[in-house]
Amino acid sequence: MSRLLQKVIAVLFCIGLISSFKSTDNPIVEIYKQPTANIESRVQDLLKKMTLEEKVAQMRMFHANKGVEFSEDGKLELSEVVKEKLTIGIGGIKNPGEHNTPEEAAELNNQLQKYIIENSRLGIPGFFVTESYNGVDAEGCTSFGRPINMASTYNRELVKRVYDAVGREARLRGLHLTHSPEADIVRDPRFGRMSEAFSEDTYLTTQMIINAVNGLQGDTEGLSATHIGAVTKHFAGYAQLSGGTNFASIEISPRTLIDEIFPPFEAAVKEANTLGIMASHGDLNGIASHANPWLLTEVLRDQWKFEGYVVSDANDIGRLHYFMKVAETQEEAALLGLLAGVDVDLYAEDAYALLPKMVKENPELMQYIDRSAARVLRTKFILGLFENPYVKVKKAKKEVRTAAHLTLAREADRESIVLLTNNGVLPLDGNKNMTLALVGPSLDETVKEQFASVVGENVQLVSEKGFDLTNKRRGIPELTEEKLQKEGIQKIINTAQNADVIVAVVGGDEYTSKEGFFTHAFGDRDSIDPVGLQDELILELKKLGKPVVIVLKHRRTLSVNTFAKEADALLDCWDLSEEGNYAIAEVLFGQVNPSGKLPVTVPRSIGQIPFHYSQKEINYKKGYLFAENTPLFDFGYGLSYTQFEYSDITLSDSNMTVDSYLTASVTITNTGDVKGKEVAQLYIKDLIGTVVRPMQELKGFEKIEIAPGESIQVSFKISPKMLEYTGLDMKKNLGIGDFELRIGRSSADFKTANFTLKSGKI
Template identity: 40%
Template sequence: MPVALAKAAYLDATLPIADRVVDLLGRMTLEEKAAQMACVWNEKVDKLLGPDGGFSPERAAEHFGHGEGLGQVGRPGDAHGGASPAEFAKLTNDIQRYFLENSRLGIPVLFHDECLHGLVARDATSFAQPIGLAAAFNPELVRRVYEITARESRACGVHQALAPVVDVARDPRWGRVEETFGEDPHLVAELGVAAVRGFQGDREVGAADRVICTLKHFAAHGQPESGNNCAPVSVSERHLRETFLHPFERAIREGGAMSVMASYNEIDGVPSHASRWLLQTVLREEWDFDGTVVSDYYAIRELWDRPDLYGHHVAANREEAAALAIRAGVNIELPEPDCYTVVADLVRDGAVAEAEIDELVGKLLAHKFQLGLFENPYVEPEHAKTVVGCEEHAAVALESARQVITLLKNDGGVLPLDTGKVRTVAVIGPNAHRTVLGGYSGVPKEFVTVFDGLRAAFGAEAEVLYAEGCQITIGGGWFEDEVVPSNAEEDRRLIAEAVELAKRADLVVLVVGGNEQTSREAWMANHLGDRTDLDMVGRQDELVDALHGVGKPIVSLLFNGRPLAVNNLAEKSAALLECWYLGQAAGTAVADVLLGRHNPGGKLPITIPRSVGHLPAYYNHRPSARRGYLFDEVTPLYPFGYGLSYTTFELGALTLDDESIAVGESTQLRVTVTNTGQRAGAQVVQLYIRDLVSSVTRPVRELKGFQRVELEPNQSQEVVFPITADRLAFWNLDKQFVVEPGDFELFVGFDCGASQSQRLSVLPSLSN
């Protein structure tokens, strides 16, 4: 950096960030501004790295020797098969040093990475998938998970996490359900706020253990037409606001989220990346959002046309696509230079005003100042080696996995297992002895399979046997584009082996469900993950039938990224547990639950339907939506909020501090919950509200509060739910968010079928 810049105002850390941004923008050329709106990801292999995966000054000089700088580098740790934490940190340091020393103004680069359930990197701690974390109904746990993820990310030099996903998942055919916190907007919002606070603290991103988080995907990505990823979303503005925008608004207003990723899909014919109403009117003007909007990968190009995939065709070329995204307010194009390479030309041609570019770039620069990158641009590789995947973080991964496991059936109290009576256990199934982490996963230091976890837990007390039983797909890896069905002949050979093994055992632990190929993000035509049915893939039900014929008790575990219609499995299992994807400690957590060392307390964050024909199956439907079916039940297989325990709980009477309040006033609902069983355990007390008469139809009930309570036997605790205006309000006939006077029914229970209720009357405001 030239000596003349040493006293530049933008380098003075004592000045307000707004002043530093203005000073720096005033010094930048149009090309330097455009460079801040660019990122490299896969291209870094050729433009920044050498053959050994390390930084190459020669290649950097070849591609970035003009001195204009670069805005971001994407996913730095994924080059050449994944760097160790120390190598990861050294690489980000080397790249950062080059741009600080070789760009005209010394503007640092920002590194972003995927952090869905842990940093996607080698040795990083891998937690349960978000759909699993949601089953814990525990915002404090979620905050802790993402606090650790932020710490490990920042130690490696990452500044921005492309997480959390606060999409509301309304169609389980969609392959990205595993990335979400489920089907309910209140639950998603509560956990979304917790995740933001874990990543950012109180926007303390200048600290050495915090990162900027990025809310995904804005908006309505979770209800794509036909369950196809990126498909149009056909919902009204009212539905959009009350279901899909709600978690984003709360994560921004309450959590202080600093970045948002626009979604691939279109709403009412307008792709999100071109929607001024969505990204300007709602996000910035209504919600006062002052952060950055990043594009989803290649999505600006899709406004025009993306070869071999699709195009929205609201732009005729790269220039028009860029102009649409700029006017909508997309600050930076991810992941590679493409449409925004024409930014400077658009300004020179008068298609875009330079003031528009200044507005977008200014917010990108503000983030770099907030992160403290001008003062503290580097990290310590030795620290990264110490903190990433450390024992302290592994302990949280285990605890989170325990809290995720959800007991759906336990006939005859077969669980927890009596180690004095069980001498031989057959662990069978395609997910029994393989790594199952789900999508956007790093490579943790170790993964404990169910077989290994049970073998270690039983020790010398029982013989633990293993058989694969059948395969789901060949390979089954998330990155394997082609999905190859399992071989029928080979599967039936494996089933026969499993049957013989089961005959030798006192008990069968059956581990089935899905794999990383059968539920995943469909990002290209040759990499699909959405489905037309919800049955278990392959010959897993044949395996169930064959094992049931042996006559031994079957304890079944589901590992999967989406709800599966497991009617046959549920009927033929003595016990059934939903595990989703539990992270690196899966087998240890399962063993702790099966042997009674931990009492399961998970609850379903999404409905499990009886079949794909029962969709949509979410619980908070309108009154006319579930009238019945010819020849079938209309009810779900297992409802939202459901989950059993090894102990029993009872609720006392509901009491309202005030049974009548005026519009704008608040009250509190109180209930005492008691552990009436013989074991300590956790219960999630859930509050649902229904507006009995309203100007537009309202859901039959909506989750508006929950509290996870840990109780010893015979212990009681009072749970207090605030009944505030925001819990009673809705978007009325005139699309105003208001509380309408009238009667409300307040339901409290242990799932969405809660029957204990209390009526609240809301009177017109006295001021009216």
Template identity: 30%
Template sequence: MKQSCVLSFIYMLAGWFVFSSPVSAQSIPAYKNKNIPIPERVKDLLSRMTAEEKFFQLFMIPGEINKGEEEKYKHGLFGFQVSAGSSDDNAAQQLLKYNTHENAANLAKKINAIQRYFVEQTRLGIPMIPFDEALHGLVREGATVFPQSIGLAASWNTKLMEQVADAIADEAAVRGIRQVLSPVINIATDVRWGRTEETYGEDPFLSAKMGTAFIRSFEQKNIITTPKHFIANVGDGGRDSYPVYFNERILQEIHYPPFIDAIKKGGARSIMTSYNSVDGSPATANKKILTETLKNQWGFDGFVISDASAVGGANVLHYTAKDYADAGKQAISNGLDVVFQTQIDHYKLFIPPFLDGSIPQQRIDDAVARVLTAKFQLGLFEQPYVDEQMAADNSYKTAHQLLAKKAALESIVLLKNIKNTLPLSKNIRSIALIGADATEARLGGYSGAGNEKVSILHGLQTLLPKTKVIYSEGVARKEQHYTVIPATVLSHRNGNQKINGLKGVYYSNIDLSGTPVLERTDKNVDFHWTLYGPDQQLPNDFYSVSWTGNLHAPISGHFNIGLEGNDGFRLYLDNKLIIDQWEKKSYHTRLAPVQLQKDKEYTIRVEFKETNGNAHIKLIWDRDVENKDANKIKQAINIAKGADAVIIVAGIEEGEFRDRASLQLPGLQEKLISELTKTGKKIIVVLIGGSAVNMTNWIDKVDAIIEAWYPGEQGGHAIASVLMGDYNPSGKLPITFPLSEAQLPLVYNHAPTGRGDDYNNLSGQPLFPFGFGLSYTDFQFSDLNIPKVSLKKGDSCLVSCTITNTGKSEGDEVVQLYIRDILSSVSQPVMQLKGFERIHLKAGESRKVYFNILPEHLSLFNADMNKVIESGSFRLMIGSSSRDIRLKGNLLVE
């Protein structure tokens, strides 16, 4: 009750409540009068704003107001992703820290201090919007981390999603966060995409339902959501932000539906664009999708923001703008409202067209009005500050941790269970638990630090105090063949002084010419500059660096020395060029053999250039690298031989900037599994990750497989409960698991092929289909009832069936409704999900499940791209997965 009262008070203050003031309405500007309708307040405020003030309402960044830099913010700002990093850090570096080092009370205090400057020190007192990431938990210290989005989608439970979103919104509100850059409602059409984990899967209907549930919870609490990335930011081969060449039909049928529901059913007030181009035009400046479709056709009246640094991408990546100013002009003119950059000083790049008339004034005013409308709706003009004392109250913590466990339980998918290997008996004497992921408790991308996150090892030990759980690290997810050369063997001289590390000389060009922008000592060469450059004086996408000094040989012998990176690089040893890859290629590791003599110093020079952004460069060698994996496998085998059961926890590597060409388990994890199967013990594999895994080489050798995704901070307890039978797994796959990468892209709702769908040496059948998931009990589907054999166009039909738990355990089943248009004027998918219901049944219990088939479920886009319902028959299919259909019937539309 205390929590409910506190949060209700916050929302009342944040939304509409203001203390009475002795100042009369006539003595204050109209825009400050809360009794005047918002459109009139917006109009009044707009009329008072200078061109500079308008620009800064369309400019957002991460960071904070550093001491002595207040003047830069005198015209205001759209908002801040208030950083938990040091104010001395590059703002983008602060952003990439995911802001996990600031507790709720301190964050609220910092936000209030920044807000006070904008309200009290700027000319018009326009408050800023504090925003943050909240994909599956607010990315802040002390915030609860729930299962990753793909795991939440695997629950197929929109009510659970609403509860999770409510909890995240509450934790955002107490800290003063008023906008979240979530959720991701892109369609994961290719599981090689590294950001599949952030999505709700491959299906538009499921993604729309889960995304809308998330959005509605936030918007009802007056926190702005920003569904992203608009639109279709996974290109050929599952590569993030690669160009897409989709016709209007593909966009309308596959990629637009979640965004339409986000706006019209969820009430989303902001949209974030994607980095990619759509049919040759950058999404940030694409008039067709931003203005004609989003704003005009759909009637979206919120504001559109870019992804971080995406507007400049038109210049440096898409080559459709001559410079940053031109890129900004194109973006705003074509429908973008807010430019999201990573540093305040970037305003200089984008402000010129706002001042010289290059952008139509009507378009600028429209964009500013959209932002101001949101700020009035948030109540920021009446109550810009958050209650710092309330922020310190974490009484919600226990309830949210219980919810995190519940969400993890419902997300877990049982993929294989031969001869009822699972659940294990609680009387089991010993368990061998093998794999680094058994102790790491990884949370997935865009996560906070978590609160006392629970590993699988801890979960099992807590649940089974009398069972001996023996842990072995197993093999790493990445084989280590080399290491970064350390500062202890690198040096350079400054006069007579010898300094550990190399001298780094940085240039604002790509040919190491002219006067350097920066000189400094770098301890070693091990850098990954993503959204930012090496220094604030350098851009993120156009510079070169030279590192020089000496390499001290610690021993005599044969070495392999080299560079790892994704742009142009060269390596000289004793002034001899030993590696030359000056022209940009994809990510490469280049090594050269050298013979070194102990205690001798060799001159070394590394040259590097960056032309596109997202720089990687490492100076590496194979000194002190030995293959420890063989010994770790032997250790794991010895432990397994003495145990009653073996649980292998295996994981994948993925994420932003980390698309996967191979879906196999990385490193030597497959070898570890294969060797352990030779022990003759029961082998259970628990998978940690956010996407599909190629299991061809080992699936037939193991007894049980669980997909646990990234299960959140309470994941260890949830996985233990499933393994030991305290909870009956009931998650269903929101993506298709292929047999092989050669099948990709592979989705269940594909169009008819015209002929076969197999290669001559590979089946078109998936390893595990969309919607698949086993249980410890069995469910029978019966009594399909279609009360109306025929419908008139525009009518709805309530269809029902009976589900019976015929097993011995209580459990959940996700009942899935698919529809196929049997004959249509344009080719339609072989099947499409149009309904689902998660139900709980005790052993022997039966329940009716109802699906209301609406006109929209039977509609299509005809040859003229008009949405219509055509006469004819529709096949209704109800089942436990897209490949396990238990009931079928037909519905005729007259």
């Protein structure tokens, strides 16, 4: 071999050796895999590498019931349908592991994520999604009270702590997003989903939404590891349904939409940075929400600068064709959803699944697919799924449904229970020997056990449910036949007749108020009276001559006229947590002083609807013949075991300008002999507007604890922003002119002071 050839071989060997060192020690890492690169660069880098089919796959989500299971020996089992879907990746999967323990779910979701990453070309992780009406909607998680219970607390900080716990428990299971909370305003108690939302009031709902989203997301900082993303829903106007029935049309004036319906959603976007938005099932004045570019793009994106992703409600893009009938074909339905701004298609096989073929026929659609796929990818980068796709399984067992979270659930229950009536029978004296009868169709199996741990050995408990309200059929339940109800009432009477005090647990349950799914399910009612013979039960119990305390459990507002008239005391508990019966017992026996306030108005009859406290003032001019024309219970109402006295309002000034503010203060004194919490509520009434104005609007509240004999000053800052409304020209109007300011214990019990907003300097 010549010396020259030897030199060439040596040089080539060295070059190869150097190259091998470079590729091993300093590999070229693609931008989307670089944790330190900015998210937008990572999104665009990944997007450029994806095929059309892979992009569309990121815009789709299916339910785990398609075939994601955990075998008895702890192995992931996927159906062939699911395996086929995952070959090109997936945007997300709904409810994987929902029927497993937290530890099992964490292991399942780790294995599922690993399969998704390793069996798709680019290794893009999926996001796993849950719901959270009573905490994480999954086996073994802490069951908290419903959103409407949260609003009854009027306690922002407490609500945030509850949702922080929910966000942590979900992430520990390997979940990443929740299709919650609901920012809908609920004003029609015929609607079965009432308790999934917070309130009839715009301001109260807005405050709850801000704290719920911040809690779930760990103030945004927790999104990459410890918490989950909130998908605020249903945008917009859901719950304002004609006749109160699910899927019915929605008619809302543009002014009402802007002033009353939009604010909780706008706050979720601008103040709480919600990661996602879910579009509404319904239409909005004839325009299907999933095909409404004004709503989903102009308002949400252009005006509010929302940067997250929009997901459809279940199958609703396809329903633009076969239900809403605003699209002649399935392809047109997919096109309408895409152009409007829906990024992710939930469940459907007849909508975005058609996009690859549609793009080949119409290449201009590619820009919209890129837009939506980018939003999904951005969400995954924010959630830290590329760096931290897996969770620590043992932590799920240790940190989900902890003693601390159960204590938190009970704390929220205590503050959400509303004392509606009390003739002095409450609180009960647990030091006296007594027999307490726990009776009624809303009695659950844990009531007697949980009461027993609270009331002590002096109180003997007897219980009798009597009858079920329905046959508990999931889709369309039927009321228990009258004969069986009457037999049940007699059983209750036989049990209660020798008791000293009767606690009747009545109202409703998960079958008398629920979501009316698209097919084969009802959940709404044409009456708001308690179902069945519950009024008759209370009347029969009263004949025994014993004190009757009613514990009202329900998921919709009920016209409880007989309950309110006959009960010696009436507690409104809505739908409490798994710790709820402990909290009820604590309130009944005075270990806890009730402090909840109504987040809704309680009408006397269905004929009064609409009957929210903030209706236009002209609605109060006339009532109905032969009827009391006041609410049964007012918005913001709730009693205590002590009494609170409000001083007159002190204003820092009687005038303010558009660039100043004033302060309104009251002194609240506990004139009773026990410590209690009071919710001071601020309402403002616009005396003269350019359009017809509401009777009053809640604009602030503060919950404070006051010792017996103690006085505390509560102050509210009144800013021009609080006085805004949409005027005659459909633009925001600062409401120049005179206002009445109200501070008190409810929307019907307050002190007043007047002030004037001037356009120039004072």
